[in-house]
Amino acid sequence: MREVAVIGTGLSPWGEVWGASLRSLWSQAALAALADAGSDKVDSITVGSMSPGLFVGQEHLGALLADELGMPGVPALRVESACASGGVSLYTAFAQVASGLADVVLATGVEKMTDVSGDECTAALATAADGECEVFYGATFPGLYAMMARAHMERWGTTREQLAEVAVKNHKHGSMNPNAQYRQKITVVDVLRSAKVADPLNVLDCSPITDGAAAVVLADLATAKKLAKGRPIVKIAGIGVASDRIALHSRPDMTTIPATTEAAHRALAMAGRAIADVQVVELHDCFTIAEIVVLESLGLCPPGKGGEQAPSGRTALGGALPVNPSGGLKSKGHPVGATGIAQIVELSAQLRGQCGPRQVKDARVALAQNMGGTGASSVVTVLEVAS
Amino acid sequence: MREVAVIGTGLSPWGEVWGASLRSLWSQAALAALADAGSDKVDSITVGSMSPGLFVGQEHLGALLADELGMPGVPALRVESACASGGVSLYTAFAQVASGLADVVLATGVEKMTDVSGDECTAALATAADGECEVFYGATFPGLYAMMARAHMERWGTTREQLAEVAVKNHKHGSMNPNAQYRQKITVVDVLRSAKVADPLNVLDCSPITDGAAAVVLADLATAKKLAKGRPIVKIAGIGVASDRIALHSRPDMTTIPATTEAAHRALAMAGRAIADVQVVELHDCFTIAEIVVLESLGLCPPGKGGEQAPSGRTALGGALPVNPSGGLKSKGHPVGATGIAQIVELSAQLRGQCGPRQVKDARVALAQNMGGTGASSVVTVLEVAS
Numbered sequence: 116m117r118e119v120a121v122i123g124t125g126l127s128p129w130g131e132v133w134g135a136s137l138r139s140l141w142s143q144a145a146l147a148a149l150a151d152a153g154s155d156k157v158d159s160i161t162v163g164s165m166s167p168g169l170f171v172g173q174e175h176l177g178a179l180l181a182d183e184l185g186m187p188g189v190p191a192l193r194v195e196s197a198c199a200s201g202g203v204s205l206y207t208a209f210a211q212v213a214s215g216l217a218d219v220v221l222a223t224g225v226e227k228m229t230d231v232s233g234d235e236c237t238a239a240l241a242t243a244a245d246g247e248c249e250v251f252y253g254a255t256f257p258g259l260y261a262m263m264a265r266a267h268m269e270r271w272g273t274t275r276e277q278l279a280e281v282a283v284k285n286h287k288h289g290s291m292n293p294n295a296q297y298r299q300k301i302t303v304v305d306v307l308r309s310a311k312v313a314d315p316l317n318v319l320d321c322s323p324i325t326d327g328a329a330a331v332v333l334a335d336l337a338t339a340k341k342l343a344k345g346r347p348i349v350k351i352a353g354i355g356v357a358s359d360r361i362a363l364h365s366r367p368d369m370t371t372i373p374a375t376t377e378a379a380h381r382a383l384a385m386a387g388r389a390i391a392d393v394q395v396v397e398l399h400d401c402f403t404i405a406e407i408v409v410l411e412s413l414g415l416c417p418p419g420k421g422g423e424q425a426p427s428g429r430t431a432l433g434g435a436l437p438v439n440p441s442g443g444l445k446s447k448g449h450p451v452g453a454t455g456i457a458q459i460v461e462l463s464a465q466l467r468g469q470c471g472p473r474q475v476k477d478a479r480v481a482l483a484q485n486m487g488g489t490g491a492s493s494v495v496t497v498l499e500v501a502s
Numbered sequence: 503m504r505e506v507a508v509i510g511t512g513l514s515p516w517g518e519v520w521g522a523s524l525r526s527l528w529s530q531a532a533l534a535a536l537a538d539a540g541s542d543k544v545d546s547i548t549v550g551s552m553s554p555g556l557f558v559g560q561e562h563l564g565a566l567l568a569d570e571l572g573m574p575g576v577p578a579l580r581v582e583s584a585c586a587s588g589g590v591s592l593y594t595a596f597a598q599v600a601s602g603l604a605d606v607v608l609a610t611g612v613e614k615m616t617d618v619s620g621d622e623c624t625a626a627l628a629t630a631a632d633g634e635c636e637v638f639y640g641a642t643f644p645g646l647y648a649m650m651a652r653a654h655m656e657r658w659g660t661t662r663e664q665l666a667e668v669a670v671k672n673h674k675h676g677s678m679n680p681n682a683q684y685r686q687k688i689t690v691v692d693v694l695r696s697a698k699v700a701d702p703l704n705v706l707d708c709s710p711i712t713d714g715a716a717a718v719v720l721a722d723l724a725t726a727k728k729l730a731k732g733r734p735i736v737k738i739a740g741i742g743v744a745s746d747r748i749a750l751h752s753r754p755d756m757t758t759i760p761a762t763t764e765a766a767h768r769a770l771a772m773a774g775r776a777i778a779d780v781q782v783v784e785l786h787d788c789f790t791i792a793e794i795v796v797l798e799s800l801g802l803c804p805p806g807k808g809g810e811q812a813p814s815g816r817t818a819l820g821g822a823l824p825v826n827p828s829g830g831l832k833s834k835g836h837p838v839g840a841t842g843i844a845q846i847v848e849l850s851a852q853l854r855g856q857c858g859p860r861q862v863k864d865a866r867v868a869l870a871q872n873m874g875g876t877g878a879s880s881v882v883t884v885l886e887v888a889s
Contacts, residue, residue: 116602136634159743168555172637174629175584178745178878182752188764190743191879192590195580197562203579207594214601215503242561247523250559356546356577358565365569374565377575491565492578 116213120339120501121349122332123152124460127225129327129448130296137171137227138183140328144453145184145223148330153342157332158217160184160191163204163224164452165487169239171227180223190217197243197487198401200224201329201455202494206356208333218338224453225328236324240451243488245362257321257402259363259489261313264404266369268315270419273407275315277422279306281403282319282445284425288432289442291473296325296448306403320403325448329456331463336501348501349463352388352480354494355381361491372490375412379484379495386497388480390414393497395465395475396436397458398484400443406430409484410438413495432473440465440473455485455494462498506599507726507888508736509606509719510539511847516714516835517683524558524614525570527715531840532571532610535717540729544719545604547571547578550591550611551839552874556626558614567610577604584630584874585788587611588716588842589881593743595720605725611840612715623711627838630875632749644708644789646750646876648700651791653756655702657806660794662702664809666693668790669706669832671812675819676829678860683712683835693790707790712835716843718850723888735888736850739775739867741881742768748878759877762799766871766882773884775867777801780884782852782862783823784845785871787830793817796871797825800882819860827852827860842872842881849885 125147127140135143141162149155162176173179177191196203201224208222228236241250244259267273283303289295301319309319339348357377360366366373383390390413398413400406407421415436416424424430430438441447441461444454462481464470481498512534514527522530528549536542549563560566564578583590588611595609615623628637631646654660670690676682688706696706726735744764747753753760770777777800785800787793794808802823803811811817817825828834828848831841849868851857868885 166555166561168553168626168629169561171633172629173633174553174556174582175631175748175875175879177583177590178748178875179632181745182748182878187745187747187878188761189745190593191583191745192594192743193582194594195561195582196564196578203564206577207579207581207597210594210597210601210603213603214597216597216600239555242555242559244562245566246558246560356579358568358574358576358578360574361562361565361569374575488562488565491569491574492562 117215118336119209119212119333119351120336121459121463122334122339122342123148124463125151125330126294126457126460127328129294129325129450131229132326133229137167137225138180140227140326141180141223141225142183144328144330145221148332152332154219154332157189157219157221159211159220160189161204161208161220161222162193163200163455164193164226165195165197165200166239166242171230196492198451199455199485199487199492199494200452202485203356205455205459205496206354206494209351209354212333212335219332219334221330222333222456223330224456226450226452227326228324228450229326248362257313257316260402260404261316263369263408264315267404270370273422276303277426278320278403279303280425281400281406282306284431285400285439285443285445288440288473289446292442292447295442295446296323297446316402322401322444322449325450327448327450327453329453329460331456331459347467349466350499350501351496352499353382353386353497355379356494359491361488363489370408372408372412374490374493375409375484375486378493379413382495382497388497392480393482395440395478395481396438397441397461398438399486400439400445401449413484437475440475458483458485466498466500503600504602505723506596506720506738507723508846508850509721509726509729510535511850512538512717513681513844513847514715516681516712516837518616519713520616524554524612525567527614527713528567528610528612529570531715531717532608535719539719541606541719544576544606544608546598546607547576548591548595548609549580550587550842551580551613552582552584552587553626553629558617583879585838586842586872586874586879586881587839589872590743592842592846592883593741593881596738596741599720599722606719606721608717609720609843610717611843613837613839614713615711615837616713635749644700644703647789647791648703650756650795651702654791654795657757660809663690664813665707665790666690667812668787668793669693671818672787672826672830672832675827675860676833679829679834682829682833683710684833703789709788709831709836712837714835714837714840716840716847718843718846734854736853737886737888738883739886740769740773740884742766743881746878748875750876757795759795759799761877761880762796762871762873765880766800769882769884775884779867780869782827782865782868783825784828784848785825786873787826787832788836800871824862827862845870845872853885853887
């Protein structure tokens with residue numbers, strides 16, 4: 116299996132971008148990544164997108180976007196695992212380079228979510244849950260994550276304030292990220308006083324609805340070295356994917372996400388690393404409770420101790436293990452199909468030392484965790500500076 | 503790059519299957535493929551599906567179906583390139599095995615199309631075209647392929663009867679296939695007298711709306727040899743994917759499909775084969791004109807001579823180059839995401855000599871062509887009996 120590196124990254128504007136279409140957002144990210152890589156040709160394109168059919172009435176994004184980029188002919192396909200669509204887009208591109216089917220692949224993600232009403236958006240997102248066994252009975256994602264939060268509070272004594280501290284930390288990080296959708300700092304009181312969405316989660320516990328795209332250029336290590344021009348080379352040292360029972364009620368324990376544990380196990384084994392080697396993390400904080408549960412599922416803290424991490428300062432910039440220095444889904448935004456790729460954009464910048472005020476000092480090993488549904492699909496990636 | 507073989511195949515019932523859900527259809531195909539392979543574990547699952555969001559209100563099929571199969575934990579993802587979703591599912595699974603990320607992969611496709619009305623189905627299928635530049639102006643796929651047919655008739659003198667002969671041949675083949683949706687033989691007069699859909703195409707020039715699923719188990723060659731139990735081993739000798747301008751009006755010539763030409767070039771180069779080596783073909787006859795254009799684009803006949811192939815008997819069973827011995831999309835049915843996998847199911851059976859009355863004698867090299875939209879995505883696969 117050939118070694119694979121990230122040689123370029125790019126983001127579109129993120130937010131409620133009413134002035135740009137899906138294809139325009141995607142092209143901005145793709146062109147930025149190609150410019151950053153110093154490459155104007157690729158052998159293949161992957162597009163992570165959860166539901167362009169329901170959000171903008173357009174499937175077949177592979178060919179559509181290869182065409183938009185002026186690259187008709189290039190193999191192009193879409194990959195989907197709900198909110199982990201970006202992660203599986205990366206995984207699919209990784210396999211193409213690792214196998215030798217392609218030397219240079221543009222791995223991307225995109226979602227245009229604000230062209231439909233709020234209700235339509237909630238309904239489209241709910242197609243990531245089990246339609247027949249969850250959605251039919253009225254479950255939506257805020258409701259499902261609220262049940263996880265309530266279960267965690269009951270079992271481990273996690274407090275309402277600890278949930279809020281995750282949002283406060285991630286907004287503080289996001290305030291230093293010019294690409295973040297919400298750059299204002301917030302307080303615990305702000306979170307507690309914000310509108311109730313699904314008890315115990317308030318609106319400031321939830322990641323926003325976002326339009327946006329992200330792109331990375333992957334290459335085999337030999338090609339990466341040729342194009343490096345003295346910059347540090349960021350290697351994908353390990354990548355793992357795992358699934359789980361899709362319906363939350365089918366799992367024996369709602370306070371942990373086994374697919375994330377398994378995906379991390381696979382990614383770390385491939386990288387030959389232990390979880391303790393990781394110096395900076397981007398993880399899937401679609402709701403505040405998610406960051407708490409994922410920290411535990413990754414083994415970054417003991418079970419039940421996830422709630423203490425943000426209040427203690429450990430996971431803040433300047434702490435022992437900065438988590439979501441980009442601002443995370445909560446502050447940076449969550450265009451669902453783009454998120455898994457955007458995590459790689461942030462961590463590549465961290466490993467290259469390009470993050471300015473939110474730079475994690477001397478970071479050389481980074482981990483990204485991206486998930487779909489209530490964690491039924493998880494993708495974990497270990498990035499390292501190549502020596 | 504490791505060599506990859508097909509070690510098991512399976513199909514669900516195909517047709518208007520109102521008594522089975524998407525997950526039930528898929529599981530029947532998957533379980534049949536696993537039983538055929540003699541394997542009860544896989545390292546990974548890929549699901550080709552064009553638009554489960556619009557057809558049945560369910561995305562996130564990777565995790566949903568891994569769960570349904572009783573294999574939660576296994577990496578699982580969905581791949582989409584419109585009606586080439588099955589083909590890119592195969593390609594993605596191939597890359598995972600070729601790279602060494604997985605030894606055994608369940609590569610599948612599924613579409614449940616009859617849970618919506620005819621109009622909703624046409625609208626869902628239209629999301630494979632360019633929404634802003636084709637669909638907005640009223641184009642649907644019968645209309646787009648009708649334009650290709652008219653252009654081919656104008657340029658090359660292809661006749662209305664020659665189009666009909668494709669349907670007659672494929673229904674004759676399908677009459678010998680117990681899995682085909684439509685098993686009745688038809689005549690040229692039947693086709694000419696059937697209801698007009700989009701001039702010059704009548705309803706019997708069009709593939710039907712179908713519910714169905716297909717699955718193949720891929721393995722590296724060493725694993726395949728271990729599980730062969732004396733059966734011939736069917737190798738994926740080559741596979742190629744290509745894209746093109748998505749909108750038909752953006753291409754310089756409507757009478758050819760360059761992405762198919764390019765994908766075939768890549769697949770044959772990987773296999774070390776010439777097109778003349780191919781002894782049996784399954785190709786994407788979504789409309790009768792498509793078979794004619796694809797034969798030319800693959801180089802299986804000279805440009806302009808596609809119309810003569812069916813009437814001459816060359817592409818019929820018993821002819822020099824049997825095309826669509828399964829009955830093709832026209833007779834066998836076209837559950838769009840499943841089609842690209844079902845082609846591999848048929849050709850594997852042909853290469854193993856399991857096709858009974860529709861067996862192509864002594865077939866050792868086979869080619870599958872699957873496409874999305876008006877050919878903006880094409881996947882070509884060369885299968886061979888391993889020596």
